[in-house]
Amino acid sequence: MELMVELRRQWRTGGALIRLVLVNALVFVVLLLGQLVALLALGDRMAADVWFARYVLHWLQSTYVWGDLLTRPWTVITYMFVHVDLFHALFNVLMLWFSGRLFGDLLGGRRLVGNYLMGGLAGWLFYALAYNYLPGIRMHADGGDILGASAAVMGVFIGIATYRPDLEVNLLLFGAVRLKWIALVYLLIDLVSIRQGSNSGGHLAHLGGALYGYLASTQLRRGNDWSSDVVGALERLGGLFRRRKGPRMRLERGGRRTVRVVHDTELNAGKRAKEERVNAILDKISRSGYDSLSKEEKDFLFRASHDQ
Numbered sequence: 001m002e003l004m005v006e007l008r009r010q011w012r013t014g015g016a017l018i019r020l021v022l023v024n025a026l027v028f029v030v031l032l033l034g035q036l037v038a039l040l041a042l043g044d045r046m047a048a049d050v051w052f053a054r055y056v057l058h059w060l061q062s063t064y065v066w067g068d069l070l071t072r073p074w075t076v077i078t079y080m081f082v083h084v085d086l087f088h089a090l091f092n093v094l095m096l097w098f099s100g101r102l103f104g105d106l107l108g109g110r111r112l113v114g115n116y117l118m119g120g121l122a123g124w125l126f127y128a129l130a131y132n133y134l135p136g137i138r139m140h141a142d143g144g145d146i147l148g149a150s151a152a153v154m155g156v157f158i159g160i161a162t163y164r165p166d167l168e169v170n171l172l173l174f175g176a177v178r179l180k181w182i183a184l185v186y187l188l189i190d191l192v193s194i195r196q197g198s199n200s201g202g203h204l205a206h207l208g209g210a211l212y213g214y215l216a217s218t219q220l221r222r223g224n225d226w227s228s229d230v231v232g233a234l235e236r237l238g239g240l241f242r243r244r245k246g247p248r249m250r251l252e253r254g255g256r257r258t259v260r261v262v263h264d265t266e267l268n269a270g271k272r273a274k275e276e277r278v279n280a281i282l283d284k285i286s287r288s289g290y291d292s293l294s295k296e297e298k299d300f301l302f303r304a305s306h307d308q
Helices: 002-013 013-044 045-055 065-069 075-082 088-109 109-133 135-139 150-163 179-196 200-221 226-239 265-289 295-308
Strands: 167-171 175-178
Touching: 002 013, 002 065, 013 045, 013 075, 013 109, 065 150, 065 226, 075 109, 088 109, 088 150, 088 265, 088 295, 109 150, 109 200, 109 226, 150 179, 167 179, 175 179, 179 200, 200 226, 265 295
Parallel strands: none
Antiparallel strands: 167 175
């Protein structure tokens, strides 16, 4: 019970990165339990794997076959949260944690979620187009369906590496290394892996996610906030199905009751002022680096990134 209480607390207070990690971890655990139940029920490992692949995994992982997508279109989203191999899940979550902390501290939680989702979608599209219209890719590939968070994570990692290419991080055995060199190594590994036919679909998706991360950060420098716009559109879509709430705030002073109603226009004005200050701080980071910020600016940026 204490574990569930702690997980709920982390979900409520941990911010966007914690929620993405928890979703990936929860889906992995649920699928692991599903495999175990199938094995215990059927008593045969091969039969259990076939049942699990046909009746569970088939409806969560995605594919490049347009006809199959018509029967399970949601898989272009669900695939980026699905892992069935422990080391695959562990590597992706660790990479998400590493890159997501850098991304979230500098660019905020809304953009982090946007880069994750759009990186995953771009990765799926890149893979599907290549498999359908580049026959040489499919001929040398070792599989068709796709699953895992790698493309979405690449959208986050390449996004922050593009925005702050000279930011140094300390790596075990290597010491301080700039993000741009780490990103280059990852991209080279993907290119080599595609040529060798090793998980070609997955590595193609990595490149698609990386492409979105690069373009989104390039556009952000020009004032076009693709990732926040995507999250905003999803929030507005969700708002169509929620009841409108009444006044947001009531104040009482002394014996007389004074009521102040805060309408959406005031809330939006405050939100715009906050975003303008965040953008000003980010511009300062771009010009002079993170260390040029005052303590108050760093604290404000930290609070803003966890509020988004």
